[in-house]
Amino acid sequence: MKKNNLIRLVKTLxxxxxxxxxxxxxxxxxSKEYLxxxxxxxxxxxxxxxxxxxxxxxxxxxxxxxxxxxxxxLKVIADALVHIGIANNKWFQQHHSLMRSKVFFExxxxxxGYNEIKKAQQLAHxxxxxxxxxxxxxxxxxxxxxxxxxxxxEKDLVELQMRAKNHLRQLHLLQxxxxxxxxxxxxxxxxxxxxxxxxxxxxNDLLISELSLITxxxxxxxxxxxxxxxxxxxxxxxxxxxxxSLKSFRELNRLFEEHQSLWSFPPYDYLSTLEGILDNLRxxxxxxxxxxxxxxxxxxxEHRYPDYFRTIAxxxxxxxxxxxxxxxxxxxxxxxxxxxxxxxxxxxGTLLNYEKRTELIFYIGLTYxxxxxxxxxNKQMSKITALSKIKGSSSIFKAAWLTxxxxxxxxxxxxxxxxxxxxxxxxxxxxxxxxxxxGLLFKLIRYDPKRKNKISKQRFYNTLSPVLDEIDQNxxxxxxxxxxxxxxxxxxxxx
Numbered sequence: 001m002k003k004n005n006l007i008r009l010v011k012t013l014x015x016x017x018x019x020x021x022x023x024x025x026x027x028x029x030x031s032k033e034y035l036x037x038x039x040x041x042x043x044x045x046x047x048x049x050x051x052x053x054x055x056x057x058x059x060x061x062x063x064x065x066x067x068x069x070x071x072x073x074l075k076v077i078a079d080a081l082v083h084i085g086i087a088n089n090k091w092f093q094q095h096h097s098l099m100r101s102k103v104f105f106e107x108x109x110x111x112x113g114y115n116e117i118k119k120a121q122q123l124a125h126x127x128x129x130x131x132x133x134x135x136x137x138x139x140x141x142x143x144x145x146x147x148x149x150x151x152x153x154e155k156d157l158v159e160l161q162m163r164a165k166n167h168l169r170q171l172h173l174l175q176x177x178x179x180x181x182x183x184x185x186x187x188x189x190x191x192x193x194x195x196x197x198x199x200x201x202x203x204n205d206l207l208i209s210e211l212s213l214i215t216x217x218x219x220x221x222x223x224x225x226x227x228x229x230x231x232x233x234x235x236x237x238x239x240x241x242x243x244x245s246l247k248s249f250r251e252l253n254r255l256f257e258e259h260q261s262l263w264s265f266p267p268y269d270y271l272s273t274l275e276g277i278l279d280n281l282r283x284x285x286x287x288x289x290x291x292x293x294x295x296x297x298x299x300x301x302e303h304r305y306p307d308y309f310r311t312i313a314x315x316x317x318x319x320x321x322x323x324x325x326x327x328x329x330x331x332x333x334x335x336x337x338x339x340x341x342x343x344x345x346x347x348x349g350t351l352l353n354y355e356k357r358t359e360l361i362f363y364i365g366l367t368y369x370x371x372x373x374x375x376x377x378n379k380q381m382s383k384i385t386a387l388s389k390i391k392g393s394s395s396i397f398k399a400a401w402l403t404x405x406x407x408x409x410x411x412x413x414x415x416x417x418x419x420x421x422x423x424x425x426x427x428x429x430x431x432x433x434x435x436x437x438x439g440l441l442f443k444l445i446r447y448d449p450k451r452k453n454k455i456s457k458q459r460f461y462n463t464l465s466p467v468l469d470e471i472d473q474n475x476x477x478x479x480x481x482x483x484x485x486x487x488x489x490x491x492x493x494x495x
Contacts, residue, residue: 006074007050010041012308013077017084018042024080033061034073089265094123094132101139114143128222128262130167130174137164170221173213177227180210184235207235222259226269229255233276240475246280249273266309271300271316278320283482290324315345315356322363323483326370334367355394358384359483362400366484369407378407398428399483402441406489409445417445435479436471437486440464449493461494 013021025035040056054066061069085092097120104113117139124132141160144152184206214228229252236245256263256270263270274293281290297313305313318341325334345360365380381404384397401424408417421442428434444464449457468487471477481487 004050006070006077007041007044007053009074009077010038012306014304014307016304017081017306020084021077021080024083025076028076033057033064034069034076036060037066037069037073038077090123090127091129091265094120094127094129097123098132098135098139105143110143110147114140117143126261130170130223134164134167134171137167170224174223174227176213177210177224177231180206180213181227181231181234184231203235203239210235222255222262225255226252230269233273237276237280240478242280242283242475242478246277246284246286249276249280253277266305267300268309271297271309271313275316278316279482282320282323283478285327287324287328290320294320294324311345312356314342315360318345319356319359319363322360322367326363326366331367331370335371338364338367355396358394358400359396362396362403362483365400365407366403369403374407374410378404378411381407395479396483398438399480402438402480402486403484405441405445406486409450412450414448421445435477436467436474437477437480440467440471440490441486444490444493457494461491464490464494 021038022035025032037053037057040053040060044050044053057064057066057069082092086096097116101113101116101120104110104116117136120132121136121140123129124136137160141157141164144157144160149157184203187203187206210228210231214224229248233245233248233252236242236248252273253270256267256273274297277293278290281287281293294317297317300313301310318337322334322337325331325337341360341364346357361380361383365377365384368374368377368380381400384400385404401420405417405420405424408420424438425434447460449460452460468490471481471487
């Protein structure tokens with residue numbers, strides 16, 4: 001496991017981080033077999049067997065322990081990245097100041113230690129980091145106490161104590177808010193998205209608790225506002241209230257853009273917000289606004305963020321651009337775009353979010369499907385249905401499996417389809433009540449409209465039409481329909 005973690009860490013390093021690491025290592029004394037190991041990992045292709053790294057290292061350094069060298073390299077890279085963080089990131093700088101203050105106090109240099117505390121306090125104030133602000137106030141009070149409260153009035157001491165207490169109270173509220181958000185995500189990950197009003201009602205206890213909490217919190221605090229809007233946005237999305245969710249995500253986007261100095265590095269929360277907006281626009285079909293938010297993600301790529309963050313951002317752009325083209329009759333442009341996607345976004349498993357990789361492969365397959373290339377469409381969807389890392393509750397996994405069945409139907413693999421339908425039902429039997437669009441697709445495939453005359457198809461369509469109208473009005477069905485309009489495919493086969 002440590003070897004895999006080392007490879008993953010090295011592959012996430014940017015070019016500037018690799019250069020700094022090599023300069024950092026020049027300051028180290030002694031033999032440097034770990035630098036050779038670093039070079040071997042950097043040269044390895046994503047498709048290579050990881051065992052080749054150990055083989056190459058043992059060839060260059062017979063008698064040296066590969067395990068010990070890998071463990072030491074992991075430590076040195078982590079130390080180098082911490083140094084980079086201290087130079088460029090205020091979050092690292094505030095903690096560094098606290099550590100320096102402790103060193104100065106231990107060496108009987110109290111004034112220098114107090115100055116470091118004040119630096120940490122100022123940085124924590126800029127970052128609205130309540131934890132470090134509380135720590136810095138406590139350390140300040142300890143210093144003043146040890147110095148005998150020289151030239152200090154009681155009211156000044158009480159004011160410092162109240163400030164420390166206020167930051168502690170804010171921390172408590174933030175912890176409660178974070179806990180509710182984490183419980184929401186836990187339930188949604190374990191049980192999947194809500195498929196009915198009954199599923200939504202099971203989340204009401206969290207919603208009531210969150211609303212109660214927000215009335216007690218500090219609405220001027222960035223973290224409190226962020227957690228509230230994150231909770232509301234994801235709750236509304238997963239319960240099918242897409243327009244309301246879009247409104248919350250837009251408020252969250254505005255909050256982030258007004259507080260760019262408080263973004264984490266890299267800004268995953270901001271990227272998640274932009275993706276939430278795009279997902280809601282996709283779901284409700286507001287295609288005209290998607291380009292504006294895709295451009296915001298492209299703007300993030302202009303910054304020197306780590307490669308693993310850039311990979312996720314790039315995947316997101318390709319996913320929504322393909323979706324936009326396929327739903328605005330840009331099928332030819334979508335095919336050209338899919339051919340230009342870098343292979344690293346599809347093959348390098350050490351850097352990828354598997355669900356996002358699945359979504360990207362799905363849209364590439366869908367592009368082939370829309371352009372009539374069924375063989376390549378089948379090839380792409382097969383990659384997804386064979387992917388064991390995706391959980392059964394994943395909406396994109398469901399959509400891909402259903403689309404794969406449509407491709408098999410168009411290829412006349414009818415015997416295989418009967419087996420696939422049974423497998424699909426077994427896989428999602430524990431997920432609760434199935435969506436109506438799933439049952440309708442299975443019903444249509446078994447009806448086999450390609451081998452029926454016009455009168456028979458019209459009669460069959462008349463029986464399905466009321467159900468299709470119900471699906472149109474049901475927001476819970478959109479969690480799969482947002483990826484591909486299965487209703488349209490059904491109508492095209494019957495009319």
